[in-house]
Amino acid sequence: MNLEHEKVKIVDLRSALKVLKSIPGQLIETNEPVDPHAELSGVYRYVGAGGTVMRPTQIGPAMIFNKIKGLENARVVIGVLASRERVALMLNTRSEHLGFLLNEAVIHPIEPIIVSKNRAPCQEVVHYANEPDFDIRKLIPAPTNTEEDAGPYITMGMCYASDPETGKSDITIHRLCLQGKDEISMYLVPGARHIGVFQQKAEDDGKSLPISISIGVDPAVEIAACFEPPTTPIGYNELCAAGSIRSKAVELVQCLTINEKAIANAEYVIEGELIPSVRVREDKNTHTGKAMPEFPGYTGSACDEVPIIRVKAVTHRINPIMQTCIGPSEEHVNMAGIPTEASILQMVEKAMPGRLLNVYAHSAGGGKYMAILQFKKSQQSDEGRQRQAALLAFSAFSELKHVIIVDEDVNPFDSNDVLWALNTRYQGDMDTIFIPGVRCHPLDPSQTIEYNPLLLNKGISCKVIFDCTVPFHLKDRFKRAKFKDVDPSRFVPQMFKKEYGEYDTSK
Template sequence: MLEEIIKTFDDLIVIDKPVKKELEITRYLIKYRERPVLFTNVNGWRVAGNVWSTRERIANFLGITREELLHFIAKAMENPSSYKTVEKAPFLKNVTSDFSLMELPVPKYYPKCGGQYFTSAMVIAKDESGFVNVSFHRIMVRDEKTGAIRLVPRHLYAMWKDKAEHGEELDVRIVVGNPIHLLLAGATSTAYGVSELEIASKMSEMAFGRPLEVVELRGIPVPVESEFVFEAKITPELVDEGPFVDITGTYDHVRKQPLVVFERIYHVDDPIFHALLPGGYEHFMLMGLPKEPQIYASVKKVVPKVHGVRLTEGGAMWLHAVVSITKQHDGDGKNAILAAFAGHPSLKHVVVVDEDINIYDDRDVEWAIATRFQADKDLVVIPNARGSSLDPSATKSLTAKWGIDATKPLERKDEFERARI
């Protein structure tokens, strides 16, 4: 349960006074950007934000080190395992179809947002073959029972499109308030047919020694640890969605997106609503961490010794990365740059460094650039490449990608060693 998790954090900030869900929540989450915040009274509900806003907090909860996170996620993605179906879940205690989305503590985060937004919501859907998909989707509240859901052309979009083309609705379960292994799994990119629930189950086995538990809720498996669960249908109808502040902290534009109808709400006793601040560090972690294993695997195909990958907070953990390698041949640094771009196509800028550089220390990385990089020899620029739609500087998602090879030349590497005691 989310409350039990939050109470283990020794840096928790508790806001006991009433807080408005419109804009006021945002001010606190920005003020305490790296610390978890629990609001005890947001329109009579409890709300938590910045829960997973640092690598260290995530790693500590999973019982691993910061450096092991990449390999932990990669292992779960490569070795998904079966989840366990049980009969009971705490959220089943409270259920009703008599509710209003407008009365829930769904925040409006920024002044120009199109409305209140579900930002931590994961959507669970099941296709005709029995494949269960779990993925993150922002949902803009429109009225008491409907919202506009952002679907990008991935798995849930394909499932919805198949139904919509036949004039049918897609039955889904929307879950809010889940532990980190479920959130990380929901943010992974897998082949169609590999369920994120099975990736979460593998993470649960590795971290806690037990599989993920789910209950069948009208034919769709739902994690028992969810705080809120909604039965809903994504309709063929398209409505305006946006503006919305995305991961770069800039406003995304208004689009036509599917209308989702909420039919029933379930929740645990005294639940905690998870408010995921758009463009905040928690947003960075949940989007970025599952991409680091992809970059790692891609670089490892061309350079045998890869020591670490970090998507940087300064690059919104989406557009900028640092990769640590041990060079075996001159040119390995440039090959690593190209492989990093292939591993995460949204990547715009990458710095490749030697194994003696701490990739989690921005000053150390900058020192490597200052002392081991020459722009006329070590800079790689790829113009007019397909980049990220989230980059406001890109033109129709076309961008100039650039990489910095800040590794030591092999024939002169002794000249680049820094003094140590």
């Protein structure tokens, strides 16, 4: 294929948007002034949020808002990753191959490199926090997703910090609320993120932890940043996986006010320090009891005590573009789910090569709670291994709650096909495996003692395997009706001639 968008090399957010703009239906813009307080997200809910967002919603194009009320010369882009096909396009692969691509990237890392300031667009404009008129709320056009949120949130900030003992660095995405002119609260899931470990080490020594927040970067960085242990154990810098995706090292630059690095071609960089032994209520400015909409589709409760980042400086490109997402949207599904798929593929392949054909971290689980495993049984001794694969999936990604296993003739990315398998290849009393009392994710509202008195405490769950595979000795009785293989593009070319790929009649 000799397509126009393939000539553009994606290295940052702007080149990614250039690619999307060249493809009909992938990016739209509006010059209509929009209020960042609830209105912006309210608009995109209808345009392209998808995911677990309250219906009506849909998977649609990314969107740029060129006029933000109350903020001069501010632009906001949302939904860049809110379509699996769009993610595949930007990572130069097929949507069903994304998990495999990410798996290879983790296995073959490319270390980031440090470049000089004159090669770092993120430092073209500098605002120091000690300046009299400094106010991060007037510099960063962070939206407030709903009217009851704790405040404006940075939802696509690449948080970068280093272990105070070893110097090993890590990048992750966290819930960041703008609390004051130079204060940002940071929600850390207990025991789940490396930066939380770094922060605790620094705090135990009574020291601040330098941290940079890069906003508006190459989509490869945003996807890679969502890997979790055990696939990327502590000491593994996920920027190495992002470099592998591009076959080119991610470029970092030394921050101006703290001893840390930031992504050199980011649109915005916030430089700051996590202050030891200082905590605030997440909703201290609104007192709503709510934080922001989270991936399960509900608004998360505001935490009573969250750490504070004291901002030292904000740097940005000339005419920067703020990037954001809606917590329960398809964007979160892709960022969390594709690394989850890679993690499961890697662990199961090591244990039983060639049997797990593909994995889909389903949209209904926000990319975290549910995985569909496509498993192939080639001989009688493979019977039962499909359930072992499901157990390995729970080990590969601890926040997983439900696993559905299907045969090789079921498309794991087609929910109707998966539900067909559930209805015709599943008996509840023999094909359901319950694993009670296992740690899951604290944002699941059903994981409370009030909901289930048998739970010991919040965040404990009953994990479930739904085995929708045909017993090997009965496979001949469960063959699907076979139709003749034809090339439909001969008859309806307008429907089957795809813009970036030939039609695959095997799907």
